[in-house]
Amino acid sequence: MIKETAKAQRAAERSRNAAIREQERHLRLQRQYERENERAIRQSIREQKAYEKEQKVLYIEGRKEETNDYNEEILYRLNEFKTIISETLGVDDKISFESLYKKDEYPAYVEPHVKRLPANSIPERESFFAGVAMEAPFIEKITGLGKKARLRSIEAAENTYNYALRNYESAEMRRNELIKENETFLNSARAEYDEAKRLYLEEIASHNSFIDDFKSSYFDKDKEAIEAYNTLILERSNYSDIFPQTFNLFYLEESKELLIEYELPNVTAVPKNKEYKYTQSRDEIKGVPFKPKELNEIYSILVASIALRTLHELFEADHGNHLDSVVFNGVVFTVDLSTGLDIRPCILTIQTKKDEFTKFDLARVDILACVKGLKAQLSPSVTELTPVKPIVDLVMYDKRFVNERDMISTLDARTNLLEMDPFDFEHLVCNLFSKIGLESKLTRSSRDGGVDVIAFDPRPVFGGKYVIQAKRYKNTVEVAAVRDLYGTMMNENASKGILVTTSTYGPDARSFAKDKPIELIDGRVLLHMLEEQGIYAKIQL
Structure with a gap:
């Protein structure tokens, strides 16, 4: 019994020791797992920090590349301006x-x-x-x-x-x-x-x-063929998409002179900033704008380059020696913020002769010095589109214009304006505004689009384009006629509309014209205006 008891005690002791060893082994494994887990967490944190650091480096590099792209775009655009003339010098502009x-x-x-x-x-x-x-x-x-x-x-x-x-x-x-x-x-x-x-x-x-x-x-020196040929020349001129390449031209057969009204790109074609800089601490890409003087010079060189290139292409392509001289008017299409109307201020005007211009070496000239040497009129502030007076105004050669007859010399105190032919009355109105000091042109009756006379006030500040309608009426002129005149003004981009009649205007007509750049001249005022010019007539029913 003692042996058995001792044996049982030894067996129990062995079991306890085995349990303790198993518990210790389990604790060792748990501590090992915890150590490995801690190492994995530390490694993950290190990898996350390295990844974040790498991503930050890549982000900063991306922002710097973005800044470089902006700067390269600026350089590309400015270099494009510099090659406007050089590109055409290496091309034969004649059309075979x-x-x-x-x-x-x-x-x-x-x-x-x-x-x-x-x-x-x-x-x-x-x-x-x-x-x-x-x-x-x-x-x-x-x-x-x-x-x-x-x-x-x-x-x-x-x-x-x-x-x-x-x-x-x-x-x-x-x-x-x-x-x-x-x-x-x-x-x-x-x-x-x-x-x-x-x-x-x-x-x-x-x-x-x-x-x-x-x-x-x-x-054979046909006017329309010469205009069509020179239109082809300018249409073939290879500019980038920022250039409108819209123009009108008119050929004067007697003087062998070509008149061009050429739409120039707006000042927005010039980059607003000279460069871009990236500030890493603020994560900010900021442009460094051109100074007003710098912007004005760049834009002046741009419009002057287009003018010189156009003159070069036209003179070089003159197969038939039809051009003795060219007048170039550079205009910009924009909106008058004070009226909301479309305007086309002329900011550059040049007149030059072929035998003079073709002697120039355009590859070596200073652009602005060249246009000044041609006695061009360049806006003192092209960026503000300050207009200059065109040397020859193309609108004065509208194809609708016809030669006017002198009706004033046929009038006397016995002439009743109501008995005049309607077309003669239109000629009379055109004569009258010419005597007042406007450059007046009569339009074709069948194609005038509601315009009888177009007049131009040449004064630099108060001037502009006027549309004039002449109505030889016996009855009162109603508001519909004034509305039609206002619509014609908008269509013609005119600064003023004038309605001249031999009768009177109704209250609705005067009310419609009250707040608009429209002047209503009735029969009484018309006779007074004629008398001021020493011309006498009457209006009698």
């Missing part, structure tokens, strides 16, 4: 009339692919009766045995042959139909090709005939 002709480059006919239809095999009768006894054998003749079987074989062979023959005839009929369809298709395709080619050749012939006429008219 031969290059305007179209050539016969119509593709050769290619027959459409159609599937070949092989001929069907004709069934051979003999092949269907091979092995079939057509003649009765000796035994059959004597005994009659096998006759029915032989006749059935002959009948079966005959039926099979007839069936094959019908299939052949049906297939051949379908084949012939497909052949006809293919022939129709090919004939139709050829006819379509021939018709398309005929139309193409007719178009070429018509175009080339037009070029023949255009070429002959140009060298």
Whole structure:
């Protein structure tokens, strides 16, 4: 019993010791796991910090690259301005009339692919009766045995042959139909090709005939052909998209002078900032703007470069020696913030002769010095679009204008304006405003768009374009006529509208015109204006 008890105690002691060792091993494993977990957390934190640091470096590099892109864009735009003239010097601006002709480059006919239809095999009768006894054998003749079987074989062979023959005839009929369809298709395709080619050749012939006429008219000094040729020259001039390349031109045959009104790019074409800088501490990309003087100089050089390039291209391309001189008026399309109306102030005007200008070496000139040497009028503040008076105003050569007749000299105190011809009355109104001091032009009656007279006040501050309507009326002029005049003003981009009548205006008409740049001249005021010019007439019903 003592031995057993001791043995049991030793076994219990071993169990306790084993449990303690297992618990200690578990604690060691847990501490090891915790240490490894702590190492993993520290490693993750280090990696996160490294990643964040790397991302920050990449972000800063990206912002610097963005700044460089802005600066490269500025340099590209400014370099583009510097090459405006040099680009055209390396190009022959003449238009070869031969290059305007179209050539016969119509593709050769290619027959459409159609599937070949092989001929069907004709069934051979003999092949269907091979092995079939057509003649009765000796035994059959004597005994009659096998006759029915032989006749059935002959009948079966005959039926099979007839069936094959019908299939052949049906297939051949379908084949012939497909052949006809293919022939129709090919004939139709050829006819379509021939018709398309005929139309193409007719178009070429018509175009080339037009070029023949255009070429002959140009060298025959036809005004419209010369204007069209010079329009082609300017349209072919290769500028970037920021340049409007919109213009009007008019050729004076007597003086061999070309007048051009050319729309210049707005000052917004010049970059607002000279450079961009990135401040890392504030994470800010900030532009360094041009000083007003710098911006004015850059924009002045830009508009002057366009003017010199235009003059160079026109004179160099003058095939027929039709141009003795060119007048260039550079205008900018913008909005008058005081009125909300569209305006086109002229900020550069040049007049130069061909024999003088072609002596210049434009590759070596100072742009602004060159235009000043040409006695050009350049706005003192081009960025503010301060206008200058055009040397020759293109609007004075509107194709609607007609020669006016002198009606004033035919008037005396006995003349009743109500009895005048309506067209004579329009000439009289045009004469009157010319005597007052305006540059007045009479428009064609059938194409005036509601305008009878267009007048220009040449004064630099108070001047502008006026539209004048003359109405030889007996009855009161209603508000509808004044509304029409106001609409015409908007359409003509005029600064003032004047309505002249031999009668009077209703209260609605005067009320509509009250707050607008419209002047209403009735019969009484008209007679007074004539008297101020020493002209006497009357208005009598």
